[in-house]
Amino acid sequence: xxxxxxxxxLRLADALRxxxxxxxxxxxxxxxxxxxxxxxxxxxxxxxxxxxxxLTSEGxxxxxxxxxxxxxxxxxxxxxxxxxxxxxxxxxxxxxRQQGAEPSWSFDSERTHATVGLANRLxxxxxxxxxxxxxxxxxxxxxxQLSTSWEPMSVVGGTPVVLPENGPLGGVGVVERMAxxxxxxxxxxxxxxxxxxxxxxxxxLGLPVGCTMLTIERTHWADGLAVETADxxxxxxxxxxxxxxDVSPPRK
Amino acid sequence: xxxxxxxxxLRLADALRxxxxxxxxxxxxxxxxxxxxxxxxxxxxxxxxxxxxxLTSEGxxxxxxxxxxxxxxxxxxxxxxxxxxxxxxxxxxxxxRQQGAEPSWSFDSERTHATVGLANRLxxxxxxxxxxxxxxxxxxxxxxQLSTSWEPMSVVGGTPVVLPENGPLGGVGVVERMAxxxxxxxxxxxxxxxxxxxxxxxxxLGLPVGCTMLTIERTHWADGLAVETADxxxxxxxxxxxxxxDVSPPRK
DNA sequence: TCGAATTTGTGCGTATGTATC
DNA sequence: GGATACATACGCACAAATTCG
Numbered sequence: 001x002x003x004x005x006x007x008x009x010l011r012l013a014d015a016l017r018x019x020x021x022x023x024x025x026x027x028x029x030x031x032x033x034x035x036x037x038x039x040x041x042x043x044x045x046x047x048x049x050x051x052x053x054x055l056t057s058e059g060x061x062x063x064x065x066x067x068x069x070x071x072x073x074x075x076x077x078x079x080x081x082x083x084x085x086x087x088x089x090x091x092x093x094x095x096x097r098q099q100g101a102e103p104s105w106s107f108d109s110e111r112t113h114a115t116v117g118l119a120n121r122l123x124x125x126x127x128x129x130x131x132x133x134x135x136x137x138x139x140x141x142x143x144x145q146l147s148t149s150w151e152p153m154s155v156v157g158g159t160p161v162v163l164p165e166n167g168p169l170g171g172v173g174v175v176e177r178m179a180x181x182x183x184x185x186x187x188x189x190x191x192x193x194x195x196x197x198x199x200x201x202x203x204x205l206g207l208p209v210g211c212t213m214l215t216i217e218r219t220h221w222a223d224g225l226a227v228e229t230a231d232x233x234x235x236x237x238x239x240x241x242x243x244x245x246d247v248s249p250p251r252k
Numbered sequence: 253x254x255x256x257x258x259x260x261x262l263r264l265a266d267a268l269r270x271x272x273x274x275x276x277x278x279x280x281x282x283x284x285x286x287x288x289x290x291x292x293x294x295x296x297x298x299x300x301x302x303x304x305x306x307l308t309s310e311g312x313x314x315x316x317x318x319x320x321x322x323x324x325x326x327x328x329x330x331x332x333x334x335x336x337x338x339x340x341x342x343x344x345x346x347x348x349r350q351q352g353a354e355p356s357w358s359f360d361s362e363r364t365h366a367t368v369g370l371a372n373r374l375x376x377x378x379x380x381x382x383x384x385x386x387x388x389x390x391x392x393x394x395x396x397q398l399s400t401s402w403e404p405m406s407v408v409g410g411t412p413v414v415l416p417e418n419g420p421l422g423g424v425g426v427v428e429r430m431a432x433x434x435x436x437x438x439x440x441x442x443x444x445x446x447x448x449x450x451x452x453x454x455x456x457l458g459l460p461v462g463c464t465m466l467t468i469e470r471t472h473w474a475d476g477l478a479v480e481t482a483d484x485x486x487x488x489x490x491x492x493x494x495x496x497x498d499v500s501p502p503r504k
Numbered sequence: 505t506c507g508a509a510t511t512t513g514t515g516c517g518t519a520t521g522t523a524t525c
Numbered sequence: 526g527g528a529t530a531c532a533t534a535c536g537c538a539c540a541a542a543t544t545c546g
Contacts, residue, residue, distance in 0.1 A: 007513085007514060007515080008514085008515075009514080009515085010451070013451070014451075017450075017451075033529080033530060033531085034530075034531070035529095035530085043515090044515070044516055044517075045516080045517080045518090046514085046515060046516060046517085047514085047515065047516090049531090049532090050514090050515090052531095054451070054461060054462075057309055057448055057461060057462030058448050058449075058450055058451075058461070058462060059447055059448045063530090063531055063532080064523080064524080064530090064531075065521095065522065065523045065524075065530070065531045065532060066522070066523035066524030066525075066529075066530055066531065067523075067524050067525075067529090067530070067531080068524095068529090068530065068531080069530090069531075077445060079443065082495070082497070083335070083495060083497050084497070085497055085499045085500075175499055185499050186498070186499055187496060187497065187498055187499060188496075188497045188499060189494065189495070189496050189497070190494070190495045190497065191331065191492045191493070191494050191495075192444055192466070192492060192493040192494075192495065193329060193466065193488050193491070193492040193493070194446030194464050194465075194466055194488040195464055195488060196310075196464065212446050212447055212448060212464055213446075214444070214445065214446055217492075236445050236446040236447060237447075239445070240443045240444060240445040240469075241443070241444040241445070242441065242442075242443050242444075243334070243335060243441070243442045243443075243444065243495050243497075244439060244440075244441050245334070245335050245336070245337055245439065245440045245441070245442065245495075246438070246439055247337045247427055247437050247438055247439060247440060248337075259532080259533060259534085260533080260534080261533080261534090285510075285511060285512085286511075286512075287510090287511085295534090296534065296535050296536075297534095297535075297536075297537090298533080298534055298535065298536085299533080299534065299535095301512090301513090302533085302534090304512095315511090315512055315513075316511085316512075316542080316543080317511070317512040317513060317540095317541060317542045317543075318510075318511055318512065318541070318542030318543030318544075319510090319511065319512080319542075319543050319544080320510090320511065320512080320543090321511090321512075
């Protein structure tokens, strides 16, 4: 009875995936019900369920209890320009405005102490004092990005910019703020990775739990001195990060 | 009867995940068998299987038929340096060697025609002829990265470098190859995003289906002319992308 | 070498809960 | 309220791989 190599649920998943990717099944449209797929493909319920589970884990469809299984929209993600720092003002605001949306954000600063990981990233000792600021960024009032930033008190303590979002230099970028206290940021390093969304993140951004998130560990450097580091997280479905890299000509 | 909040299989998955992440269950060690987990947690077979499936899709464990389910080693993700182009030779090989591993790859070139998406990326007309090359990259003979590259025949057709991996210039980077036919690559743009792994990718790279993959759409530019574009995909669990960005000083 | 026990992967049929319409 | 649909759960059967006496 059992067919050749590939199990039934994989063959069904392949068939349905092809239909979705080819556009034959449009985003937003309802898939046939499980019962209908059983009849249509001549397999029993469990293989159908498992095939749909595969497509769900691939982010192609979503089951809504009581309603049906739907092909997901894959919104063309917005390009979030990175790889260009040094503009005046908030890099986030500039990026969002360029996309024709209105940026806004809320924040919350407090003093903390360096964990092992943060100490490594900032080149300070464990439990050294830091200023931590949590951000929730919005575009057109919709939450789109979370970020937590840390700056060593040894750098910003006692200066007018110790609270990133206060005073005349609130709401501008790290580069400009540091320049105001005589620190010249020369380099930004961004470590990009991705992982499923945590529950708190999903709630804060109005996303389904477990959807794919892009994560950025960003550090601002003034020559050899790390002056700021941040964890940034946003939905991979909604954003792509655009890095523009100049090429140094090959030496002959 | 049934617990209110979370289904049994999720609670079991949470419990086992916590044990794994805390180190209580060491990498390489065997998990209790399905039958043992049933007894231990007082649930029936299906929830146990589903919990293990969840952990498998998270890349934490691996089932070996006839033997058991084993906790996987979780390699600390390697930093894959990006944001620096122009070095001589293959950028991939240089990066892997720097991490102390031995790079290798296989490939397969064929002529195709531009789809709508590729035509946009390369600035050519739909169905214009392209040279397509699929790559499977390995580090120490372990598959780690997939990539498909396209170059317009209007750029490389009739030149010695039309087949990227043939001739004296096989195995070097795009920048160097293009230089050999008088084209000066000035800029590389990388669009980074992430999504769950497709089945074919998971099979090719020996990863669980649905695990998180980093995707890069990379385009090489010679001033206004796109000379190459590629889709690159790798496991987000194993890699992080390091972009180094020079800051242009703010103007006063 | 052989065979029995164990273990996972796969597949089937069914029952119950709950959300949607 | 009733019909439909998906999510979870139970119990069972078989195949293939592994382990071990």
